[in-house]
Amino acid sequence: MRNLTAPARDDMVDYRSAIARRPAPTRTVLSNLENTIQAAYTSYSGEVAAILALEPLAFEDPNPADLLRGNYSSLANGRALEELAAAIYEAADFRCPMCNFEQASTLDHFLAKSNFPEFCVLARNLVASCFTCNHRKGAQAANGFVHPYFDRIPEEHILLAGISWAPEFHVAYSLQRPNGMDDNLFARLDNQFQQLGISDRLAREAGYVLTEIRQNCGAPYAQGGPGLVSRELLRQAENAGSSYGLNHYKAALLAALANDGLFCDEGFRDPAGRPG
Numbered sequence: 042m043r044n045l046t047a048p049a050r051d052d053m054v055d056y057r058s059a060i061a062r063r064p065a066p067t068r069t070v071l072s073n074l075e076n077t078i079q080a081a082y083t084s085y086s087g088e089v090a091a092i093l094a095l096e097p098l099a100f101e102d103p104n105p106a107d108l109l110r111g112n113y114s115s116l117a118n119g120r121a122l123e124e125l126a127a128a129i130y131e132a133a134d135f136r137c138p139m140c141n142f143e144q145a146s147t148l149d150h151f152l153a154k155s156n157f158p159e160f161c162v163l164a165r166n167l168v169a170s171c172f173t174c175n176h177r178k179g180a181q182a183a184n185g186f187v188h189p190y191f192d193r194i195p196e197e198h199i200l201l202a203g204i205s206w207a208p209e210f211h212v213a214y215s216l217q218r219p220n221g222m223d224d225n226l227f228a229r230l231d232n233q234f235q236q237l238g239i240s241d242r243l244a245r246e247a248g249y250v251l252t253e254i255r256q257n258c259g260a261p262y263a264q265g266g267p268g269l270v271s272r273e274l275l276r277q278a279e280n281a282g283s284s285y286g287l288n289h290y291k292a293a294l295l296a297a298l299a300n301d302g303l304f305c306d307e308g309f310r311d312p313a314g315r316p317g
Contacts, residue, residue, distance in 0.1 A: 042138070042139070042140075042141050042187070042194060042199065042200065042234075043133075043136075043138040043141055043189065043194070043286055043288075044138075044189065044194055045133055045168070045189040045190055046132060046190065047132065047164055047165040047190040048125070048128035048129060048132050048164055050125065050128070050164040052079075052163055052164065053079055053082070055125055055162055055164065056078055056082075057075075058121040058122055059112035059115040059122055059162045060072065060112060062115070062120075062121055063108075063112075067108050067111070070108055071108055071109065071112070074105060078159055081159045081160070082160075082163060085152075085160060085163060085166065088191075089188050089192050092151075092152070092183075092188065093183055095152065097156050097157050097158075098157075098159050106158045109158035109159055109161055110154050110158045112161050112162045113161045113162065115162065116148065125164060125167075126148060126167075129148060129164065129167050129168070129169050130145055130169045132169065133169035133170075133189075137169065137170045137171035138169070138189040139171075139174040139178070139187075139233060139237060139239075140171060140173070140174050140237060140239050140242060140243075141285070141286065141288060141289055142242075142243065142246055142289065142290055143171030143172075143173060143242075145169035145170055146171060146172055147170055147172050147175045148168070148170070149167070149168045149169075149178060150166055150167060150168075151166050151167075151168055151183055151186070151188055152166055152183050153179070153180035153183070165190050165191075168189050173238075173242070174237050177236065177237045177238065178236070181236065184229070185229060185233065185236065186229060186232070186236075187226070187229050187230050192226055192229075194288075195219055195222055197219040197287065198219070198288070198296075199216055199217060199218070199219060199287075199288050200243075200287075200288040200289075200290065200293045201214065201215050201216070201293060201297070202214055202243075202290070202296070202297035203215065203297065204297050204298065204304065206303060206308075210308075211244075212244050212247045212248070212251075212294060212297070213240065213244060214243040214244060214293065215240065216230065216231050216234055246290055247290060247291075247294045250291060250294070254274075254277075254295070254298065255309045255310070258270050258273070258305075259309075261273040262305075262307065266306075267302065267306040267307075268305075270299075270305040270306075270309065271299045271300070271305045272299075274296075274298050274299035274305070275295070275299040278292050278293075278295035278296040278299060279292075281295060
């Protein structure tokens with residue numbers, strides 16, 4: 042759930058680099074497709090709605106789709122487009138923009154390469170992602186997901202952490218649509234949130250950091266009671282938001298805990314044992 046800027050590339054130079062080391066017969070077929078590929082690249086621009094409305098190229102037999110998909114291997118280490126892959130990871134700060142917390146370790150095709158082989162090495166169709174998000178997204182239709190380069194997610198609080206105490210302490214994450222956010226964009230963002238199982242994944246991460254948060258609440262409580270605990274948690278939430286973005290799971294968690302009176306009034310000592 043972060044906005045990214047696609048690396049600036051000469052798309053056709055990348056395409057030619059990808060095919061330069063292919064076997065001669067393959068290289069000839071793909072070279073003859075240059076005008077077709079360039080036209081397709083030109084169409085991949087402008088509004089997200091236009092990108093989502095694109096139809097795969099219809100090739101005549103023999104179908105070169107598999108040959109085009111083969112260009113993807115040029116992004117591997119030591120291959121012709123290794124630099125492009127590095128630029129895409131750097132554009133995401135090596136953090137998956139879909140879940141906004143796991144390390145980006147794979148490259149996702151926004152328009153799946155199984156359906157759109159023509160965009161296999163197009164920089165603005167390639168997004169750094171974590172393995173989990175990439176695997177769960179798979180080849181699903183892109184109209185149910187947010188494009189990190191072309192969609193503009195508002196710089197507002199969208200991710201919420203909810204705290205419940207009955208029957209036991211529990212953290213749950215959800216999304217809220219801020220005023221003015223486009224309905225279609227929020228619908229896709231929420232679908233992405235559900236399809237990638239982000240709520241449960243964030244809740245697990247929250248469990249990992251909760252112990253440290255609890256341990257850090259003792260000193261401010263001793264100095265100023267629940268009010269100081271709340272203010273300290275809000276300060277930490279602001280710091281996390283500044284470092285990782287407003288919609289990072291830790292920033293949302295800290296803000297929720299700061300506003301939970303039971304947690305701030307010694308509930309932090311043993312959340313599992315507090316009454317509902």
